[in-house]
Amino acid sequence: MRLHVADHPLVAHKLTVLRDRETDSPTFRRLADELVTLLAYEATRDVRTTTVELRTPVAAATGIRLATPKPLVVPILRAGLGMLDGMTRLLPTAEVGFLGMIRDEKTLEATTYANRLPDDLSGRQCYVLDPMLATGGTLAAAVHFLLDKGAEDVTALCLLAAPEGIANLREAVGDDDRVGVVTAGVDERLDADGYIVPGLGDAGDRLYGVV
Numbered sequence: 118m119r120l121h122v123a124d125h126p127l128v129a130h131k132l133t134v135l136r137d138r139e140t141d142s143p144t145f146r147r148l149a150d151e152l153v154t155l156l157a158y159e160a161t162r163d164v165r166t167t168t169v170e171l172r173t174p175v176a177a178a179t180g181i182r183l184a185t186p187k188p189l190v191v192p193i194l195r196a197g198l199g200m201l202d203g204m205t206r207l208l209p210t211a212e213v214g215f216l217g218m219i220r221d222e223k224t225l226e227a228t229t230y231a232n233r234l235p236d237d238l239s240g241r242q243c244y245v246l247d248p249m250l251a252t253g254g255t256l257a258a259a260v261h262f263l264l265d266k267g268a269e270d271v272t273a274l275c276l277l278a279a280p281e282g283i284a285n286l287r288e289a290v291g292d293d294d295r296v297g298v299v300t301a302g303v304d305e306r307l308d309a310d311g312y313i314v315p316g317l318g319d320a321g322d323r324l325y326g327v328v
């Protein structure tokens with residue numbers, strides 16, 4: 118499994134404000150949006166491209182463009198929705214599929230309650246959006262789901278990860294380099310309720326309020 122932890126002062130600054138419990142929802146949404154754009158820059162390093170010939174106003178030139186089939190961006194509802202606009206701003210031609218997943222507060226088991234994805238993902242590069250990689254149960258299930266549909270590779274963009282979740286995901290996917298995680302930070306640990314410490318709290322609640 119590939120793992121990239123973004124090491125940049127702008128990322129660290131935005132993450133610090135995001136963590137602050139005094140940060141309100143509108144500011145939290147804006148920062149999550151800005152952070153995902155910075156993460157997307159790293160996560161798309163291996164996006165498939167094709168060489169093209171063109172003419173500039175001055176001369177003939179060779180360049181690259183994104184290849185087809187287009188990348189598929191998959192936000193995991195609910196909190197992953199807060200990362201969608203930032204990602205599609207960088208990848209405007211990407212298609213978007215949706216997975217709705219919720220973690221049981223007691224057992225911490227993830228279940229899928231919604232799925233709107235193409236049936237066949239053969240040859241597709243997938244970018245999963247989920248701000249929190251805690252126990253890793255949600256992401257492991259999402260990654261297996263996409264690979265089982267034929268995805269060529271799956272890269273997850275997370276705002277924060279716990280060491281336990283990274284280890285669990287690594288165990289779930291083994292040394293499969295088709296799977297990667299790009300995160301803005303790796304925190305200390307999980308608490309007894311499965312929350313990342315120090316973390317930023319419940320990402321879905323902070324983005325959208327308690328429902």
Ligand SMILES: O=P(O)(O)OC[C@H]1O[C@H](OP(=O)(O)OP(=O)(O)O)[C@H](O)[C@@H]1O
Nearest residue numbers: 195196219220250251252253254255321
């Ligand atoms: O790594 P895990 O232990 O599986 O936990 C991470 C998941 O928990 C949160 O979702 P939640 O279940 O709170 O749903 P929500 O996005 O609707 O708030 C978060 O957005 C992740 O999807």
Ligand SMILES: O=c1cc[nH]c(=O)[nH]1
Nearest residue numbers: 251312313318319320
């Ligand atoms: O710390 C955590 C763990 C899971 N989900 C969240 O939103 N926050």
Ligand SMILES: [Mg+2]
Nearest residue numbers: 319320321322
């Ligand atoms: Mg939540």
